[in-house]
Amino acid sequence: SLSDRLNETFGRLSKKGRLTEEDVDGAMREVRRALLEADVNFKVTKDFVAAVRERAVGQDVLRSLTPAQTAIGIVNEELVRVLGNEREPLRVPDRPPQILLMVGLQGSGKTTHSGKLALHLRKEGRNPLLVAADVYRPAAVNQLQSLGKQINIPVYEEGTGRNPVDIAGNAVRFAIDRGHNPVIVDTAGRLQIDERLMQELVDIRDRIRPTEILLVADAMTGQEAVGVAQAFHDRLGVTGLVLTKMDGDARGGAALSIRAVTGVPIKFIGTGEKLDALEPFYPERLAGRILG
Amino acid sequence: LFDRSVLDEELYEDLEMLLIQADVGWDVSQKLVAELRERVDRDRIKDPADAREILRQEMILLLEFATRNRKVKILQRGVPFVIMVVGVNGVGKTTSIAKLAAYHQRFGRSVMLAAGDTFRAAAIDQLSVWGERLKVPVIAHQQGADPGAVVFDAMQAAHARNIDVLIVDTAGRLHTKYNLMAELEKLRKIMRRHVETAPQEVLLVIDATTGQNGLIQAQEFAKSVDITDIMIAKLDGTAKGGIAFSVAKELGTPISYVGTGEKATDLAEFRPDTYVDSLFF
Numbered sequence: 001s002l003s004d005r006l007n008e009t010f011g012r013l014s015k016k017g018r019l020t021e022e023d024v025d026g027a028m029r030e031v032r033r034a035l036l037e038a039d040v041n042f043k044v045t046k047d048f049v050a051a052v053r054e055r056a057v058g059q060d061v062l063r064s065l066t067p068a069q070t071a072i073g074i075v076n077e078e079l080v081r082v083l084g085n086e087r088e089p090l091r092v093p094d095r096p097p098q099i100l101l102m103v104g105l106q107g108s109g110k111t112t113h114s115g116k117l118a119l120h121l122r123k124e125g126r127n128p129l130l131v132a133a134d135v136y137r138p139a140a141v142n143q144l145q146s147l148g149k150q151i152n153i154p155v156y157e158e159g160t161g162r163n164p165v166d167i168a169g170n171a172v173r174f175a176i177d178r179g180h181n182p183v184i185v186d187t188a189g190r191l192q193i194d195e196r197l198m199q200e201l202v203d204i205r206d207r208i209r210p211t212e213i214l215l216v217a218d219a220m221t222g223q224e225a226v227g228v229a230q231a232f233h234d235r236l237g238v239t240g241l242v243l244t245k246m247d248g249d250a251r252g253g254a255a256l257s258i259r260a261v262t263g264v265p266i267k268f269i270g271t272g273e274k275l276d277a278l279e280p281f282y283p284e285r286l287a288g289r290i291l292g
Numbered sequence: 293l294f295d296r297s298v299l300d301e302e303l304y305e306d307l308e309m310l311l312i313q314a315d316v317g318w319d320v321s322q323k324l325v326a327e328l329r330e331r332v333d334r335d336r337i338k339d340p341a342d343a344r345e346i347l348r349q350e351m352i353l354l355l356e357f358a359t360r361n362r363k364v365k366i367l368q369r370g371v372p373f374v375i376m377v378v379g380v381n382g383v384g385k386t387t388s389i390a391k392l393a394a395y396h397q398r399f400g401r402s403v404m405l406a407a408g409d410t411f412r413a414a415a416i417d418q419l420s421v422w423g424e425r426l427k428v429p430v431i432a433h434q435q436g437a438d439p440g441a442v443v444f445d446a447m448q449a450a451h452a453r454n455i456d457v458l459i460v461d462t463a464g465r466l467h468t469k470y471n472l473m474a475e476l477e478k479l480r481k482i483m484r485r486h487v488e489t490a491p492q493e494v495l496l497v498i499d500a501t502t503g504q505n506g507l508i509q510a511q512e513f514a515k516s517v518d519i520t521d522i523m524i525a526k527l528d529g530t531a532k533g534g535i536a537f538s539v540a541k542e543l544g545t546p547i548s549y550v551g552t553g554e555k556a557t558d559l560a561e562f563r564p565d566t567y568v569d570s571l572f573f
């Protein structure tokens with residue numbers, strides 16, 4: 001782990017007597033390595049280590065009796081700071097219904113997390129409507145319907161023959177008529193470089209004016225996390241991140257990268273396949289995990 | 293990257309950056325750059341274009357070291373060739389099975405699918421849709437059934453109907469879940485009872501967007517079920533799937549296929565030279 005490596009780095013050095021800036025550089029190389037191995041983006045790592053180094057050199061790591069611990073403390077604080085100290089709740093619309101649009105790459109967990117959010121919000125006393133706007137993936141509508149049945153939440157669908165923009169628009173009108181709130185719109189997975197499908201999301205957004213556009217991202221995503229998130233953010237204006245499959249052992253550096261570059265707040269963590277496996281985001285926990 | 297006139301330190305730094313950005317990982321990136329540096333110094337290389345060719349060969353060799361381990365696939369008359377597809381959640385297993393079915397059909401083989409994911413919502417429906425589209429029979433039980441029972445049935449049906457290739461879909465599972473990993477071995481035993489050599493192919497699907505966790509996935513799945521081949525799905529995206537190098541180096545498991553889209557035709561055989569060229573050459 002990083003703390004082991006830093007203990008080793010500084011341990012060797014403290015035998016020599018006073019620490020120097022070069023010694024801190026050695027420690028920073030270990031920090032860099034730890035972050036890259038945790039899938040933190042290359043450029044984000046560079047900026048992050050520079051910020052840590054500045055604090056380390058300025059802040060008595062050099063004079064500390066436990067330099068490794070002091071350095072780890074700084075890294076941890078910086079991680080928490082970047083990840084977002086405050087938990088940001090879901091936005092509330094000017095007038096109902098609250099509309100949540102789920103977007104992201106193929107297989108990231110959008111459909112499952114649409115169900116999880118519906119269950120979570122119903123437990124808070126709301127009356128959710130799920131919307132099946134993925135008309136492409138085989139049995140995607142069935143998948144959402146099956147999840148809806150499990151938790152007894154209605155699913156608005158128009159099969160696979162209708163345009164997702166119309167499905168979403170009709171669903172919101174339906175929700176308003178029936179008093180559903182929130183409306184959670186599941187969409188098909190897509191590549192951020194797929195112009196036609198990105199335009200489809202823009203059209204859906206313009207049609208239903210969502211309260212939140214949630215980017216659903218897999219915790220094991222590597223270096224491309226930033227490029228992907230940036231593209232979705234530039235085109236749509238992402239308002240929140242859902243980090244999924246955190247019940248695995250992926251370190252989750254993608255979350256730091258996405259947050260650092262786009263500023264999008266992490267709103268939820270997915271921790272399993274069952275519909276109750278949804279947790280709020282705690283920056284200290286994610287920081288500890290990224291650090292290893 | 294190599295279109296510069298001077299072979300200097302900046303080239304090595306840029307190289308390390310590009311490798312890491314391709315998810316090759318810190319460890320393997322360091323080794324590749326160090327090896328290149330050594331060759332350049334030893335052979336007194338001055339031209340960046342020559343350095344480029346050295347690195348390209350280095351990277352191809354790394355992958356070929358694993359690819360040459362690829363077991364020759366022998367299809368025996370009257371014995372179904374069983375392919376078991378495994379991997380973590382959402383990587384592209386079910387879609388890849390559709391692609392493999394189409395692939396084997398192009399060789400004139402009869403194909404059958406087994407809906408071994410009885411857990412996830414509409415997983416059976418999803419595979420059934422693919423079966424209909426490809427005119428391939430799908431053996432399925434009801435949602436929540438024992439996957440072992442489905443596999444048992446499929447092995448019998450494949451034998452009875454003289455099927456050349458049986459492809460078994462399994463539920464996505466995180467390698468950190470001990471009981472789910474143990475289930476894979478149980479499925480393998482059921483196959484072996486019917487056909488001694490089955491499953492002749494155990495294909496691990498890895499998502500090209502996966503970072504360093506991909507290596508752990510490969511290592512852990514290999515411990516549970518002897519992976520024979522790896523497929524990198526979603527290479528049509530911007531992620532380069534560089535974890536392939538660590539997997540080749542650490543496990544020696546051949547990467548045999550790549551997924552390049554969401555249609556049944558979006559499958560290609562993995563070729564180290566083509567893949568390395570696609571990175572940044």
Ligand SMILES: Nc1nc2c(ncn2[C@@H]2O[C@H](COP(=O)(O)OP(=O)(O)OP(=O)(O)O)[C@@H](O)[C@H]2O)c(=O)[nH]1
Nearest residue numbers: 106107108109110111112189245270271272381382
């Ligand atoms: N272990 C675990 N599995 C998850 C989690 N979230 C989703 N999954 C699983 O990941 C797989 C993909 O989930 P989906 O909800 O179908 O993903 P998707 O983004 O809707 O996929 P597409 O619609 O094809 O883009 C399924 O097997 C889910 O059960 C999670 O937090 N933990």
Ligand SMILES: Nc1nc2c(ncn2[C@@H]2O[C@H](COP(=O)(O)OP(=O)(O)OP(=O)(O)O)[C@@H](O)[C@H]2O)c(=O)[nH]1
Nearest residue numbers: 106107381382383384385386387464526551552553
């Ligand atoms: N762009 C692209 N998408 C792919 C590729 N392979 C699969 N997908 C998509 O990835 C998503 C997940 O694919 P599945 O086949 O359901 O993945 P899986 O591993 O079976 O998922 P689980 O069974 O839930 O674990 C779907 O939206 C597929 O269309 C590929 O090569 N390229």
Ligand SMILES: [Mg+2]
Nearest residue numbers: 110111134140
């Ligand atoms: Mg989906």
Ligand SMILES: [Mg+2]
Nearest residue numbers: 385386409415
């Ligand atoms: Mg599947």
